[in-house]
Amino acid sequence: MLEIRNLRANVADKEILKGLDLTVRPGEVHAIMGPNGSGKSTLAGVISGREIYEVTSGEVLFEGKDLLEMEPEERACEGIFLAFQYPVEIPGVSNTYFLKAALNSIRKHQGLEELDAMDFLALVKSKMQLLNMDNDLLNRSVNEGFSGGEKKRNEIFQMAVLDPKLALLDETDSGLDIDALKLVANGVNALRSPDRAVVLVTHYQRLLDYIVPDFVHVLSAGRIVKSGGKELAQELEAKGYSWLEEPVNA
């Protein structure tokens, strides 16, 4: 589903990703862990098409198509969703309007009929329960004045409505209370299916108790330095990253 080969990427002329390989097959859940500043958000940004990241070599294929050739909106329409580490506030645009515009844009791309207001609201209502979102949050401007946890829940709510094939979650668990963490995990688990995949970036083993990964990778200094099963996360929790880190080559 997602094939990343020897990916190198710069931010502000500084190389952040230094030859990264990752393969994600349908149905799998991958967890990416790693120290602060190692390039996890950069990887998510490259996959979702953020322009500030300049890819200098390597390739990223999604279902066999060259992702790097696509605009961010095309990637979304192809079924990629990024839950942001820092969701953006957009005053003056309501959550519902925003989601309807997004959903219909994706549906149009997929050759489906656009949903009218009634069908859309029915869909929204069914997903609201899953994440325990209330009307007020939905009618407010996108993320405006939302608490940290509400923003994260809103990301997963958007994911549930847009129903992507590949979901990238960038530290969605950070800043969540226990109940919210369970809601978010439910949202993600509800999406799991044999033809979908999830890549989650996290610092904590705890999320992985609720969303059990098939693979755990350690990203350090721009490369995947170790991969393993879910036990690797426990090992990291106990030992930290220092035992893994490679000396950085100039």
Place this chain on the structure above:
Amino acid sequence: MTTATKTDQCFNGLFSSFHEEAARRQPAELTALRDAAFKQFCATGFPSVREEEWRFTNVAPVERLSFELAKPAAGEISPDQVSLAGVRGLDSHEIVFVNGHFSAELSNLQKLPQGVIVCSLAEILREGGNKTVSAELGRQTGFDKSAFQALNLAFVSDGAFVHIPKGVVLADPLEILYLSTGGDQPTVSFPRNLIVVEEQGQLTVLENYEGVNAGNTYLTNAVTEIVVRAHANVDYYRLQCEDPGAFHFGSLQVQQEEQSNFRSHAITLGASLSRNDLGLTLVGENCEGTLNGLYMIGQKQLADTHTRIDHAVPNCLSHELYKGILKDDARGVFNGYILVRPDAQKTDAKQTNKCLLLSPTAQINTNPQLEIYADDVKCTHGATIGQLDENSIFYLRSRGIEEHDARCLLTYAFANDIIRRIKIEPLRNQLEDIVLVAQDVKAKPSTLEVK
């Protein structure tokens, strides 16, 4: 020293014929005032860009032209055109002027409550004026501060006179509609409004300037004076949708007495060159004054807004939020002056100007000017100038929304921050539609709600 320009000569000619004729239908004291105002105008002439207040706005395009006084043309306007220009679907009292002249046929003033006066200023003056008019007309604006105010006063002829008696609430909004037809030659009109809301009175009023024949050149030089007495409450809306070839110079001067509340929302969309001067003087304690506005212009339009808030007494609140959206080669000017006099302790004044530049050739000059002579006050100001936020654009795109649509939606949202504050729902909807069309947003964001 000023040299007589073509326009000075033109206005000299206009004035001598107008002055004599108007003297026959106006009280003598006003005739004398007009005469003095014109002398003042002749002494100063049109403002030049060397003057601080006019640094960024060159009125040479106005000076180059020869104007004639705009003639009554109510016959050329159909009631359909009036309802199209007004706010659709709004139950309102309507006073309509065509080329600055009152039209009884096009107006709708049948349902005014007992005691409320909304009428043509010309008619009042023909009857010799009344106590309120003689006391208030020209009192706030005078003619020594601005050439355009002087010129307007010199040519005072018609406009709306509104009087809300003590304790009276005018429930439906009042629309003051100025339609301009223009003509083969450039024409000029001088609308003059006087609005007095007595103690505990309440008024919602919309002043609306529209052109009906795109392509004509005309000048609107309008002055409005508003007196808000103690405990009175006024919502004032101003909509400037003049034709693309028009020039608009508009002044609003408001005086607030104690415990009164005044809110202004000024929307500037039209005219090739427009200048708005809005002045708010807080003379009674515990007042709240709001000046909000939106200018959304493109091509080679210029929109200049100068606001002036004078905190003369303690314990008053003023808020000011102006937003601009500039496309193409448009130019915006915003100058926000706040004066806090020595006595005005516990003043709370907040001013914000935000501007979006949607093209590399659009320009804005923004200048907050705070003069504070009291020590126990809270005064803040902020100005932001910029493009749309790239993080927001990416966020929308990452959800599948095309870049063009994302930009349009964010621009709409920027403007809607002002529009959503408008309390007259049909006006709000109409303006929202204008912004949606201008910004190419297909569906209406405000209508979708989860219940």
